[in-house]
Amino acid sequence: MMSSPKKLMRRMHGMMFKLPLMITCNEFESFILAYLEDGLPAKQKFVFEMHLKICRECREYLQAYRASLELTKHAYEGDLIGPNDQVPDDLVRAILAARKA
Amino acid sequence: MKVGPTVVTESQSSDENAEISKLRRGELAATEKLVRENAGWMLAVSRRILNNDAHAEDCVQNAFSSIFNNLESFRGDSRLRSWMHCIVVNQALMLLRSRKRRNESPIDDLMPLFDENDCRVEDRWTTLETPESLIQKSQTRETVLSLIDELPESYRVVLLLRDIEEMATSDVAEMLGLSESNVKVRLHRARSALKKLLEPLLRGQSL
Known part of the structure; x- marks a missing residue:
């Protein structure tokens, strides 16, 4: 049976990603954390960024991954300090009483 | 140990040293100041990890007890707040481990x-x-x-x-x-x- 154009394109992509200085999407996935923490050695960083240029799926995936991380951080903003006026007074009293005991 | 939002890498200031000495001597005013100034953010850390207000309050209480018991061994190679952050996180993790696990999807x-x-x-x-x-x-x-x-x-x-x-x-x-x-x-x-x-x-x- 003939492959659909989409399937054929994916197969060609898969073959291209196995060429020298290329990585597959699966390998790209395993480099993401180190890339975002600027922890990739120069050569790996080069092949990672090369993949990023030519793979639309991974490019969009990484953008969404970053956006999701930022959204998570925003969701906790304002809650990080924990204002002292919201500390129940009986909790403070209990801590001080335990210290005196 | 290095801690994030409250990270301060330099060692403690002389003001902090003086406060720690008062705490070690068990001075009530210094103790109350420490609790009032820090219980808020410690409660916030505990709530984030434990997702439960009552457990978070228990956690802060346990953390302060551990802080007071270990003040003598606080070496001052990190700021007091960083040290307290580690203690409250540890207490929260201990409480989390002791809690019944809920059903989770893989x-x-x-x-x-x-x-x-x-x-x-x-x-x-x-x-x-x-x-x-x-x-x-x-x-x-x-x-x-x-x-x-x-x-x-x-x-x-x-x-x-x-x-x-x-x-x-x-x-x-x-x-x-x-x-x-x-x-x-x-x-x-x-x-x-x-x-x-x-x-x-x-x-x-x-x-």
């Missing part, structure tokens, strides 16, 4: 997909809402927090400690009894799973 269902050619399977992102605009909308914050809560606990905790508490990988590894590479793997899997859970929001669809 994280594998939320992992990225690859086809037989090792190519990523990802629906086109025609819209990607910005986090800044999303967070302005009512309910977004609650929705995001409840989705984070859907992550299996062993992943949620790593995500919280690394991305929200901004603790170093080595410190998280030490606290959880994991290798650093294991912490990294868990963090990436937690972030990937959360990206999947947040996708409808980020694509501008209603949940």
Whole structure:
């Protein structure tokens, strides 16, 4: 049976990603954390960024991954300090009483 | 130990030294000052990890007890607040371990997909809402927090400690009894799973 154009394109992509200085999407996935923490050695960083240029799926995936991380951080903003006026007074009293005991 | 949002790498100031001496002597005014100035953020840390107000209060109480009991061994190579942060996180993790585990869905269902050619399977992102605009909308914050809560606990905790508490990988590894590479793997899997859970929001669809 003939492959659909989409399937054929994916197969060609898969073959291209196995060429020298290329990585597959699966390998790209395993480099993401180190890339975002600027922890990739120069050569790996080069092949990672090369993949990023030519793979639309991974490019969009990484953008969404970053956006999701930022959204998570925003969701906790304002809650990080924990204002002292919201500390129940009986909790403070209990801590001080335990210290005196 | 290095701690994120409250990170201060230099050693303690002379003011802090004087306060610590008063605390060691058990001076009530200094003790009350310490509690009033720090209980708020400690309660916030505990609530984030434990997701339960009563447990969070227990945690802060236990943490202060541990702080007072260990003041003599506080060496001053980190700021007092960083040291207290480690103690309260440790107490929260201990309470978390002692709690009955809830039913969890496997994280594998939320992992990225690859086809037989090792190519990523990802629906086109025609819209990607910005986090800044999303967070302005009512309910977004609650929705995001409840989705984070859907992550299996062993992943949620790593995500919280690394991305929200901004603790170093080595410190998280030490606290959880994991290798650093294991912490990294868990963090990436937690972030990937959360990206999947947040996708409808980020694509501008209603949940």
